[in-house]
Amino acid sequence: MADIRSLHDAVADLIHDGDTVAMEGFTHLIPYAAAHEVIRQGITDLTLVRMTPDVIYDQLIGAGLVRKLVFSWGGNPGVGSLHRFRDAVENGWPRPLELDEHSHAGMANRYVAGASKLPFAVLRGYRGSDIPTRTDTISTVTCPFTGEELAAVAALNPDVTVIHAQQADRAGNVQLWGLTGVQKEAALAARRVLVTVEEIVEELEPRPGGIVLPTWVIDAVSVVPGGAHPSYASGYSVRDNAFYQAWDPIARNRDAFTRWIEENVRTRTGRTEKAGAR
Amino acid sequence: MADIRSLHDAVADLIHDGDTVAMEGFTHLIPYAAAHEVIRQGITDLTLVRMTPDVIYDQLIGAGLVRKLVFSWGGNPGVGSLHRFRDAVENGWPRPLELDEHSHAGMANRYVAGASKLPFAVLRGYRGSDIPTRTDTISTVTCPFTGEELAAVAALNPDVTVIHAQQADRAGNVQLWGLTGVQKEAALAARRVLVTVEEIVEELEPRPGGIVLPTWVIDAVSVVPGGAHPSYASGYSVRDNAFYQAWDPIARNRDAFTRWIEENVRTRTGRTEKAGAR
């Protein structure tokens, strides 16, 4: 059952040094506020999992908290590179970053296997690609009926999955709608689940395209209005494309980045963060 | 792209002697009217696929049109046996019925593999069960990461899948909601798809729990109000539990069954069927 509690306490209790953490959200509903709380608490040596690392992981990587990244596409969508990610991979700043790299189809299926408590998933993937040469989480299986050889990818079962959703009720049931990405799979694959929400409502009204995560698969719900910014929450906010564009020059420079994190994350609290982050 | 056409013509064009046909719908949205059209047209030597054969397949089996049944639970839900199914299996009346028998988890995953165009699916299933001794569509695979042996089930790719839905628009896009079972998987696994609908609407309004099948994955849409009776279409009708109970004595007796099919299916048309079938 989900406890409804402060973001500070939920992060402190659920996310620990050395954990494997998935913060999911495909452009939409990215849990930035929770990531910033991780930075404020200095939770480190993390293995981060995410299909599209995006600016949220650029910040965590640049803050020096990440040991390893499991991913399939690491860019600032529509803008360009993730400079902190590149600096870590290319130059080991502020620390070396180990990679476990996949395709989207492979990552999606790794979450599906994790949610299904299977050790692996099967796909017709990676054919002719060099990707399998750089990871030990891609292998092959042979179809016992047709003899066809297919790709096998190892299940992902994060210690913690963090997502942002539009609403929870007082019992801690959560509903999200719009682009829901791999959030259900990432949540059900994890040992612990933290959900930040825009608001608590008396009753969850079923929405077209909505998915409901019942309270008994969630550990904590924290109310963080705007907690996806600069990503967005359909029905509550729009994507702050200007922020994503403004991020590029900040992230290009180590000092500018460090200053930005200090001013916009480390010295703020979850409560005051949103207004200042623009 | 889906053509909107009469049930007679759609069935005649899409379903042929010897086809493998899936008529899905988990209690809800079972495409009875289409099955009755198959009976009227005498399309025979069918391999029928369905998780829960139900009264709809009892009728097709009793009518002598079925060579083989692929299934996981064959009963009249909440009432008892499917007597035509039993008579065919036990006594070969009106013809012998070959079986390919699975568990629900296995059947659901066979459709998933079919929709994914994979030759098989993996599950932690059938352990300690005799079911695999009677079919060649269950085998095993070994996880290349952990060494665990898991069940493999062969993909299902019906020649035709038939489903009933609440609505289509004029372009042939379809929406169904409520219990949606395995209908999406069954439709996407099939080579041809026929959808009967309660009505055509100007625009599909997104519904909570709704799934949309775009017109370009469907071959034909036929408007058949009440086409799921005695099953139901959420928002349009309720399940006719009395019919399911009344079916038991009809199906127990070969003559009573034959008479019922003659009077309620063979000598009627899709248009007049519903009123008379109660």
Add this chain to the structure above:
Amino acid sequence: MTETPETPGFTRDELMEVNAARALAGAKTCFVGIGLPSTAANLARATVNPGLVLIYESGTIGSKPTRLPLSIGDGELAETADSVVPVPEMFNYWLQGGRIDVGFLGAAQVDAYANINTTVIDRGPDKPEGRLPGAGGAPEIASNCGRVLMVLRHSTRSFVRKLDFVTTMGHGSGPGDRTKLGMPGTGPVAVITDLGILRPDPATAELTLTELHPGVTVEQVRAATGWDLAVAGTVGTTEPPTPDELAALRALKAAGKEPR
């Protein structure tokens, strides 16, 4: 259903149903088969476990029906649910995903190790097998739920020495078989019948009579069991149904029979 002479005021079926519901006290989530398990689970929600999350294989999570559903796909199961999911998701993410505490099953035949046959009945040489409905969700429910409860009426036809077919494995041939096969759940923990309750012996995993319903004797149960039934050193007696339990059970059943 006639009242038993020794326990006026309720039937043996009602004893079975009430005790099956009581077995769900403390459970969080229950994967519910149709028929007797559904009666028990809905009665539990009305009595010992109002917060019990009912999960039906048709895809409903958290159904709160006000009458007994005739089938696992009745509209009310979906309309009152917290969430309705596709059937493949139900079996893969929720059941195989290890999210469900209790699987509640019926059975046509059960043996001394709580293995289940719902597939075929051997009717003797030169006779065709008698056909049962088949597996449904049971093999994976029994394997993947945290624990399994079973409910069925007691008779030598259903409690047999040797199953004609193993549809669903309970404890296999004894302790260790489930572990050997990598089954996550602990398997059957109780078989509730109209005569009493059998539980697997902790050492041997063999079903053992541990409780009798009021007015039932050990000899009656042994006579209705197709093998030499083990009996616990101390056999308890189940509490008679309370007036509240009986009222709730009868109201549920009456509502289930109302025309819609």
Add this chain to the structure above:
Amino acid sequence: MTETPETPGFTRDELMEVNAARALAGAKTCFVGIGLPSTAANLARATVNPGLVLIYESGTIGSKPTRLPLSIGDGELAETADSVVPVPEMFNYWLQGGRIDVGFLGAAQVDAYANINTTVIDRGPDKPEGRLPGAGGAPEIASNCGRVLMVLRHSTRSFVRKLDFVTTMGHGSGPGDRTKLGMPGTGPVAVITDLGILRPDPATAELTLTELHPGVTVEQVRAATGWDLAVAGTVGTTEPPTPDELAALRALKAAGKEPR
């Protein structure tokens, strides 16, 4: 982006974008990468193919955005879609399921067989690899769509003799490689650049210059290509953008820059 002196009134990028859109004439469904492919696909909907079904890996089927999305997860893609599906379903049922005619990809590096690198750049001995974004959906898009279109700017940095890393296979080392690997789709059929269009030779699968944009010479293209580029016996010239095409393209781009 400066106008080319030879073809006043439009830029080379606009030539590339307009020709990329034209390549979608007749297609039913297109799996759209962000950036240039998304520009092309949206322009196709506004010009040669109003019924084109746009599919984005974020899960949207049938998106009809009125402005160019900055990212594949922009809200308008979901709001205007016929259906929004979970990401695993998109990759398994729709892409791997063989439901999509055309995959439209960009690339950082491409070789003579239309293989793609979007992973790492070799910057020479003793220097660390340069990091690119990675695969995204491309390996399976290129394998499973009916055919593949590619769009990228022409330069010796991007059109290379040997890829530093094969992220996504196009035609491998030549004809037959795709079949040998069991790839359902026919693979890349055109690479549209700001200089012209390359297509795989039917016999050798090697990318061959088949069309030049107005005002571009064969020598310019060869100079911008990192291998000894094959040139078709007859090299055509693409039609200049029509006023309607240009107007539609510019309107889309302008709308994409508007604040919301």
